[in-house]
Amino acid sequence: SFSAALERSAAIEARIATHPHELRMLTGDRPTGALHIGHYFGSIRNRLRLQEAGVEILQLIADYQVITDREVAGDIRGNVHHLLLDNLASGLDPERSTIFTHSAVPALNQLLLPFLSLVSVAELQRNPTVKDEAATAGITSISGLMLTYPVHQAADILFCKATVVPVGKDQLPHIEQTRVVARRFNERYGATFPEPGALLSEATHVLGTDGTKMSKSKGNTVELRMSADETAKRIKGAKTDSDRHITFDPEQRPEVANLLTLASLCEGTDPVLIAEEIGDGGGGGLKKRVTEAVNTYFAPLRERRAELAADPGFVDGVLRTGNERANEIAEATLAEVRSAMGMTYP
Ligand code: ATP
Ligand code: MG
Numbered sequence: 368s369f370s371a372a373l374e375r376s377a378a379i380e381a382r383i384a385t386h387p388h389e390l391r392m393l394t395g396d397r398p399t400g401a402l403h404i405g406h407y408f409g410s411i412r413n414r415l416r417l418q419e420a421g422v423e424i425l426q427l428i429a430d431y432q433v434i435t436d437r438e439v440a441g442d443i444r445g446n447v448h449h450l451l452l453d454n455l456a457s458g459l460d461p462e463r464s465t466i467f468t469h470s471a472v473p474a475l476n477q478l479l480l481p482f483l484s485l486v487s488v489a490e491l492q493r494n495p496t497v498k499d500e501a502a503t504a505g506i507t508s509i510s511g512l513m514l515t516y517p518v519h520q521a522a523d524i525l526f527c528k529a530t531v532v533p534v535g536k537d538q539l540p541h542i543e544q545t546r547v548v549a550r551r552f553n554e555r556y557g558a559t560f561p562e563p564g565a566l567l568s569e570a571t572h573v574l575g576t577d578g579t580k581m582s583k584s585k586g587n588t589v590e591l592r593m594s595a596d597e598t599a600k601r602i603k604g605a606k607t608d609s610d611r612h613i614t615f616d617p618e619q620r621p622e623v624a625n626l627l628t629l630a631s632l633c634e635g636t637d638p639v640l641i642a643e644e645i646g647d648g649g650g651g652g653l654k655k656r657v658t659e660a661v662n663t664y665f666a667p668l669r670e671r672r673a674e675l676a677a678d679p680g681f682v683d684g685v686l687r688t689g690n691e692r693a694n695e696i697a698e699a700t701l702a703e704v705r706s707a708m709g710m711t712y713p
Contacts, residue, residue, distance in 0.1 A: 372539050375564035379531055387421040393529035393563075395427030398446035398468075399437075400583035401590045402453035404661065405573030408632050411457045413533035413568050424464035425527050425693070426454055431470050432520075435513045436504040451682050453591050456672035461685040467693035468686065469523060474697035478522040479515075481704060485551040486518055486544070496540045521545040525560045526697045532563050535571040556707040570632060574625040576605040592672055595662040602626075602658045607650035615642040623653065630657045633664035 382390060394410060396402065402411070418424050428450050433440045447468060454466060469475055491497070491514050501509050512519075517540070524532060524545050532542055542565045549560035572580060575587025582588070589601050606622045615638045617624040627638040630653075634641070645652045675682060705711060 369539065372542070372565055373567065376567045379564050379566050383417065383420050383422060383531075387417075388423075390417075390422045390531050391425065391527060391529045392417050392422050392531045392533065392566075393425040393427060393524050393527055394533050395429045395432075395469075395523060396450055397429050397432050398443055398450050399433055399441075400446060400588075401449040401592050402457075403575075403581055403583055403588035403590050404629065404665070405570075405575070405581035405588070406453075406583075407457065407591060407665075408570040408573055408629075409535050409568055410533055411454070413566055414454075415458050417531065417533070417566075418458075418460060418463055422531065424459065425529065426459060426464055426466045426689075427523055428466070428468045429520075429523065430468045431476075431512075432516055435510070435516045436500055436506060447686070448679070448682065449592070451686055452672050452675050455675050455682065455685065456591065456668050458668075461688070465689045465692045465696075466685055467689040469693075471690040472526070472693045472697045474694065474701040475522055475526040476519075477701055478526055478697075478704060479519055481552070481708065482518050482521055482525075482548050483515060485548050485555070488514075490544075491515060491517070494540050494544065496537050499537070517541045517544045518548065521548040524563050525549055526700050527693075528561055528700065529563050530561050531566050533566040533568065536567070537571075539565055552704075556704075559703060559707055570628065573629070574622065576601055578606040578622045578625075589661060591665060591668060594669075595666075598662055598665075599658045602654050602661070605654065607653065611649035612647050613642045613645040613649070613653050615639045623650075626653055626657045630660040633660035 392414070394414060396406065414424060414426065428447050430440070430443055430447060433443065451466060455461065459466065494517055497509070497513060497517065501513060506513070520541050521544060525548065532538070534542065542563065546562045549562045553559055575581035575585060577585070577587045579585070579587065589598055593601070605626065607626070608620055608623060610620070613623060613627070614620065615624055615627050624638070627641050630641050631638040641656065645656060
């Protein structure tokens, strides 16, 4: 349940403060486009906070997950490169973290076989996030991969025995599924996997310019990599409402409240105060304020990103090293799993 997840998230917070070196973080993004400010406030800031605290970081680029809700992967190589740049420019330190693509880690994927034996088709069909995503993508016939990707995600999390998974709310059913897989494996074959917990952020649902969840496949984003002008253009086109007097009212005025929240996250001030300052300035005044706040906050990140983009050899090296390290971890875990299952041969 949500309240249990919240409690676990709070317990993880406490352990981050007292025992960061006992924790391991895994989180991931799909290479379906460049990262946006929703990712930044929803997840990346937590990644950086954990890195600062001394928690080991594993950052997954979930390339096989691209073909869950679409037929072909598109420019997967280009999109992987953008995710690397976005993560590095945000401040993920390649010396302290492992950034990898799961397609390059065969032993991770092999965990899917025993894990699939631990879940029932009926249980997979009940997953609310899979149902939502299929509906959003307009999919009427769910593929075997779409149905089972939460179990693949369990392999992503458990291959490295991650204990902390910073995510948005939409991911909670998958974390719960991962906990169930870990528990059932341990019951059947002996204690092998820890049960991970979600670390929830304060901004789990940033809206895009059309008023629905900001998503990189929907064209409603402000991308981290955008120029100041592109940002201004995107925000200018954002949906607001006809009331010129700006107030912070997330229930009644979700689009206006979302823009105020973005300004407040960038400025580190209270959204209610920002609303008062804009007063009768209307949507125009609000958008001007948000544009300035976003462009100021992300200027250093954008500068770093441009520098990194000029050195593709370095960026490729980060992925090569990350994939090597992920393979070492996955092979060790797979050996342990096979041995627990009695599959050790001459
Ligand atoms: P896609 O449209 O391709 O699914 P996405 O924008 O939803 O892309 P994902 O790669 O699916 O991005 O999600 C990566 C992570 O970012 C997840 O933990 C997810 O919960 C979080 N996230 C995605 N969109 C938002 C958002 N608008 N606000 C806050 N967090 C988000
Ligand atoms: Mg998504």
